Amino acid sequence: MKIFGYQLPSLTSLILWGILWEIAGQLKLTFFLPPLSAIFSTLMEIGTSRVFLKALTETGYAFFAGTFLAIVIGIPVGILMGKSRLIDELLLPWVNMFLSAPLTALVPVMMVLFGFGMKAIILTTTMFAIWIIVLNSRAGVMHINRSLIEMARSFGATPMDAFVKVYFWAALPEILSGVRIGFIRGVKGVIIGQLLISIVGFGALFELYSGQFMMKHFWAVLIVLFSISFTIAEFLSHLERKVAYYAAQR
Amino acid sequence: MMSHNTTNDNDQAVAVRDVYKSYGDVMALRDMSLDFPRGQLTSLLGPSGCGKTTLLKIIAGLLSADSGEITVNGHPITGPGPDRAFVFQDFALLPWATVLRNVAFGLELRGVAKSEREAIAEKYITDVGLRGFENKHPHQLSGGMRQRVGLARALSVDAQVLLMDEPFAAVDEQTRRKFQEDLLNLVKHENKTFIFVTHSIEEAVYVSDQVAILLPRPSRVSEIIRPEGFRHKDADSIRRDSEYLDIVDRIWASLRTYVE
Amino acid sequence: MMRYRSYLLTFLSACIVFGSWEIAGRIPVSYAFPTFLETIAAFWTLLKNGTMFVAYFETLKPLVVGVLISSFVGVGIGLAIGLSRMSDWLLSPIFVVMQTAPLAALIPLLVMIYGIGLTSKVAVVIIMAMPVIVLNTGGAVRNTPVSIVEMAQSFLGTRRDVIFKIILPAASPIIFAGLRLGVSAGFIGAILAELKITPTGVGDIITYSRSIADYPSMYAAIMSIILLAVIFLNVLERIENFLFKGAKHVYASD
Ligand SMILES: Nc1ncnc2c1ncn2[C@@H]1O[C@H](COP(=O)(O)OP(=O)(O)O)[C@@H](O)[C@H]1O
Ligand SMILES: [Mg+2]
Numbered sequence: 001m002k003i004f005g006y007q008l009p010s011l012t013s014l015i016l017w018g019i020l021w022e023i024a025g026q027l028k029l030t031f032f033l034p035p036l037s038a039i040f041s042t043l044m045e046i047g048t049s050r051v052f053l054k055a056l057t058e059t060g061y062a063f064f065a066g067t068f069l070a071i072v073i074g075i076p077v078g079i080l081m082g083k084s085r086l087i088d089e090l091l092l093p094w095v096n097m098f099l100s101a102p103l104t105a106l107v108p109v110m111m112v113l114f115g116f117g118m119k120a121i122i123l124t125t126t127m128f129a130i131w132i133i134v135l136n137s138r139a140g141v142m143h144i145n146r147s148l149i150e151m152a153r154s155f156g157a158t159p160m161d162a163f164v165k166v167y168f169w170a171a172l173p174e175i176l177s178g179v180r181i182g183f184i185r186g187v188k189g190v191i192i193g194q195l196l197i198s199i200v201g202f203g204a205l206f207e208l209y210s211g212q213f214m215m216k217h218f219w220a221v222l223i224v225l226f227s228i229s230f231t232i233a234e235f236l237s238h239l240e241r242k243v244a245y246y247a248a249q250r
Numbered sequence: 251m252m253s254h255n256t257t258n259d260n261d262q263a264v265a266v267r268d269v270y271k272s273y274g275d276v277m278a279l280r281d282m283s284l285d286f287p288r289g290q291l292t293s294l295l296g297p298s299g300c301g302k303t304t305l306l307k308i309i310a311g312l313l314s315a316d317s318g319e320i321t322v323n324g325h326p327i328t329g330p331g332p333d334r335a336f337v338f339q340d341f342a343l344l345p346w347a348t349v350l351r352n353v354a355f356g357l358e359l360r361g362v363a364k365s366e367r368e369a370i371a372e373k374y375i376t377d378v379g380l381r382g383f384e385n386k387h388p389h390q391l392s393g394g395m396r397q398r399v400g401l402a403r404a405l406s407v408d409a410q411v412l413l414m415d416e417p418f419a420a421v422d423e424q425t426r427r428k429f430q431e432d433l434l435n436l437v438k439h440e441n442k443t444f445i446f447v448t449h450s451i452e453e454a455v456y457v458s459d460q461v462a463i464l465l466p467r468p469s470r471v472s473e474i475i476r477p478e479g480f481r482h483k484d485a486d487s488i489r490r491d492s493e494y495l496d497i498v499d500r501i502w503a504s505l506r507t508y509v510e
Numbered sequence: 511m512m513r514y515r516s517y518l519l520t521f522l523s524a525c526i527v528f529g530s531w532e533i534a535g536r537i538p539v540s541y542a543f544p545t546f547l548e549t550i551a552a553f554w555t556l557l558k559n560g561t562m563f564v565a566y567f568e569t570l571k572p573l574v575v576g577v578l579i580s581s582f583v584g585v586g587i588g589l590a591i592g593l594s595r596m597s598d599w600l601l602s603p604i605f606v607v608m609q610t611a612p613l614a615a616l617i618p619l620l621v622m623i624y625g626i627g628l629t630s631k632v633a634v635v636i637i638m639a640m641p642v643i644v645l646n647t648g649g650a651v652r653n654t655p656v657s658i659v660e661m662a663q664s665f666l667g668t669r670r671d672v673i674f675k676i677i678l679p680a681a682s683p684i685i686f687a688g689l690r691l692g693v694s695a696g697f698i699g700a701i702l703a704e705l706k707i708t709p710t711g712v713g714d715i716i717t718y719s720r721s722i723a724d725y726p727s728m729y730a731a732i733m734s735i736i737l738l739a740v741i742f743l744n745v746l747e748r749i750e751n752f753l754f755k756g757a758k759h760v761y762a763s764d
Contacts, residue, residue: 011603032623089519094527100743101736102697104705108716109732112542112725184610191612196705202615210618218619226611233610310664330664342661346679346754356665359675407665 034216043220051205052221059190059201062118066125067186074130074182075175078137079167088138095138099131103189107196121193121200128189129182136178140171173243180236187229263288263411263443264309269318271304278304279469282318284462286411291437291444293454295501296464297508302447303339303415305469309445310336310413322411332360335409339416341400343388349375350384352399356407367406374402378432394425411443418453426453431485433457451501455494463501466508473504544726552726553734561715562734568711569735572628573700576635577693584640584692585685588647592681593673602648608641617706631703638699639692646688650681683754690746697739 018036025035046052081088081095107124114120144167152166168175194203202225209218264286271279278301286292294302307313309320311330320327322334335356343352350368351358353375357367375384378398388396397417404412418426434457437444448454454461455477463473480491488494528546535545544552556562587605590597617634624630654677662676704713712735719727 008599010599011606013600014603014607016600017604032619086519089516090523090526093520093523097736097740100694100740102694102701102739104698104701105712105716105732105735108705108720108728112720112728113540187610188612188614192614192702195614195617196702206615206618210622213622222615222619225615226607229612230607230610307660312660312664330666332666334664336661336664338657338661340657342655342657344658344676344679355662355675359662359665359667359671403665 031213032215034219039216039219039223042216043224046217046220047224055201055205055221058118059194059203062121062193062201063125063186063190066122066190067129067183069122069126070129070133070182070186071179073126074133074178075137075168078134078175078178079141079163079171081134081138082141082144082171083167091134092138095131095134098127099135103128104192104196107192110193111197116198118200120197121190124193124197125186125189128192129186132185133175133178133182136174136181137171140174140178141167143174144170173240176236176240176243180233180240183236184229184233187232191225261288262286263323264445265321266305266309267319267321269305269308269320270316271301271308271313272316279308279315282469282471284471286443286445287460288443289441290459291433291446291457292460292462293446293448293458294464295448295451295454295461296469297466297505298449300464300466301469302449302464305464306336306413306415306445306447309411310334312336332407333409334411334413335404335407337397337400337404337412337414337417339419341388341396341420343396343399345388348385348387349380349391349399352388353402353406356403360407370406371402374406377405378402392425394421394429397421397429405440409442411445414444414446416447416449418448430457434485451498451505452489455497455501456488461501463504475501542723542725544729548726549729549733552724553730556715556727556730556734562731565711565715565731566738569700569704569713570711572631572635572703573696575628576632576699577639577696579632580636580639580643580692580696581689584643585647585689588644588685588688589651591644591648592651593677598648598652602645605641605644605648608637609645613637614702614706617702621707626708630707631700634703634707635696635699638702639696642695643688643692646691647681647685650684650688651677654680683750686750686754690743690750693746694739694743697735701735 021033022036024030025033025038077091081091106127110120110124110127114123148166148170149162152162157165190201191203194201195206199207202221205221206218209215209221262285266282266284266286269279269282270277282301282305284292284305294305296302304313308315309322309327311327311334322331344355347355350371354362354367354371357370358364362370372384375381378401380395380398380402383391383395388399391399397420401417404414418429421429430453433444433446436442437457437459446454446457455475458477459481461475461477462471463475464470465472475497477494477497479493480488483491532546535543535548538545587597587601591601592598616637617630620630620633620637624633658676658680659672662672667675701713704710705717709717712731715731716728719725719731
């Protein structure tokens with residue numbers, strides 16, 4: 001988009017939407033849409049409150065624990081699948097199935113098996129994030145140039161050496177993109193968990209504020225949450241671009 | 251066809267006058283002027299990045315020049331026109347369409363009725379040697395066959411000027427030689443003007459009535475060579491002709507300083 | 511032998527998984543973990559007494575309506591984004607943010623606005639399904655290979671010709687893939703709506719059987735919805751491969 005020959009950066013239109021929102025809010029078009037400025041001043045108020053910080057840490061803890069599990073399990077499993085045809089053929093149908101399955105349906109299983117607390121939320125997050133990480137790590141390994149592997153073998157690399165020094169690094173571009181999508185799915189998982197399993201963290205705030213019709217508070221938390229997840233996604237895609245230079249020449 | 255307002259442009263099918271073109275601060279063409287004689291094949295020869303594609307797309311009307319004028323049959327061009335047809339380096343075939351529809355596509359865009367355009371397409375499919383492949387899709391063809399489809403499509407709209415951008419660059423060497431011989435026949439039998447981009451010296455000398463050597467950015471014509479002595483010879487003996495070899499050597503000598 | 515290897519291994523791996531499920535259920539690892547056979551039996555009962563069919567009729571209603579709306583609106587917006595820089599600048603960021611955001615958080619708001627009826631559920635399906643459809647369509651249209659567009663222009667194609675004869679056919683494999691991903695996201699939305707807003711359809715079987723500790727029925731209902739989604743998406747993928755076979759590997763100048 002160009003204005004007077006000047007290239008507007010992408011995402012700048014969000015400013016325009018923000019202004020429209022503010023106007024709609026000032027005009028009191030609907031109760032559900034308070035002015036953006038009022039939302040931000042509410043955000044300043046609650047941003048440092050105990051309730052908010054508690055919700056933030058609870059959600060952050062569940063999210064990072066869940067995605068951490070997904071990464072430390074998902075990457076090795078994916079690499080193994082890429083290396084061994086037998087393991088691949090045994091696991092691939094399940095991975096593909098869970099990748100596209102509506103995992104929300106499995107949340108009640110998490111509840112009855114792991115209780116109505118943090119444990120179930122963390123595992124729900126893991127369950128959302130892990131499949132794409134597995135599949136991308138597998139794809140990364142499968143793209144590795146055969147001669148790279150033979151090189152490692154010919155120089156006498158042990159299987160462990162080969163795993164850590166060749167497979168992981170050669171597959172890194174795909175692994176990173178899997179981790180990025182895994183993180184995005186993990187954020188969705190953690191919120192779904194907090195809404196369905198037990199009402200804690202941000203889930204609790206949404207319930208609380210919507211139940212009491214505190215629209216400014218509701219939007220304030222929503223904006224924080226959306227900004228955080230967008231920032232995480234952007235940060236990871238930035239990392240991904242940094243290694244993309246060698247993705248083309250393996 | 252006689253044009254009225256020009257005198258010596260009569261035998262020039264295409265004339266390029268003082269053309270400038272930049273992309274941002276990259277100047278691709280500076281003060282480019284060149285004539286393309288009617289009924290002949292003119293090659294644009296030069297190292298890659300020197301602006302050959304740019305010039306060709308400007309003549310095709312796909313790009314507009316910053317300044318300068320391009321005339322076809324004495325008329326300044328304003329955009330793509332029915333008097334010119336393009337053959338693309340990467341073939342530019344529709345992957346979802348059959349060979350028949352691809353060849354007829356130029357006519358389809360001109361609104362020619364289906365039965366009529368398919369009859370014309372059939373003729374050119376036969377001419378380029380693809381009879382029997384009418385209902386195949388591009389991915390079922392080899393690179394050389396795909397380019398024949400591209401060629402048949404350009405021929406079937408019966409434009410007077412054929413613009414070819416490195417048409418044989420993406421086909422293997424054997425096919426390429428066959429194509430070059432076919433091209434010579436085409437120039438001889440179809441009364442068309444060919445503008446042919448290549449970066450192969452041998453290819454340019456082999457197929458051209460006139461070779462325009464372009465030097466790198468901003469591009470200009472350094473020399474025009476007319477390899478005429480061996481034009482009457484048959485396809486095979488040209489490659490052994492001494493004048494042919496001399497010209498190839500001479501061009502290489504003048505280009506080598508630009509190639510590190 | 512080699513030809514059947516992959517089927518054989520799939521079968522083997524199913525045996526391993528269902529076998530360990532059965533064993534784990536018999537130990538039992540948890541009071542809430544029925545055996546595989548119990549679950550299959552419960553599934554059969556739900557199927558036979560018709561509960562399943564009634565439930566799916568309920569569940570599929572918001573899903574179908576929501577996916578249809580998102581498809582038409584989403585492809586439309588995606589086309590606008592891909593064809594005009596102005597709408598790209600204006601609209602893309604919204605869908606990019608939606609794509610990365612945990613939209614489930616909007617459910618309490620949707621309930622406030624639309625109540626707990628069908629409208630809310632349809633709305634959940636739409637916000638889940640729409641972003642991926644829009645972004646896929648927009649990207650596909652924007653990335654139409656330049657050379658075939660120039661080809662059409664050089665043969666005097668009008669803007670209309672270029673859109674309908676070049677851009678749309680070239681983009682359709684990716685648009686279709688976007689629709690498939692939209693359906694997948696729609697399933698998530700539909701189930702989420704039933705578990706969160708009001709238990710109806712399959713969500714009702716799940717919630718109710720959990721509350722009376724009828725775990726085999728609960729697992730059977732969950733298994734059925736996952737199977738349904740996976741099979742349906744698989745069929746869509748096959749249709750896609752059939753419709754667009756060969757279309758994918760010919761764009762690059764090979
Ligand atoms: N769309 C474009 N934007 C910016 N620079 C371009 C573009 N197309 C070509 N160029 C530049 O213009 C010069 C001439 O390009 P081109 O005409 O494609 O050369 P050739 O066909 O002789 O290889 C090159 O240096 C190229 O980098
Ligand atoms: Mg070029």
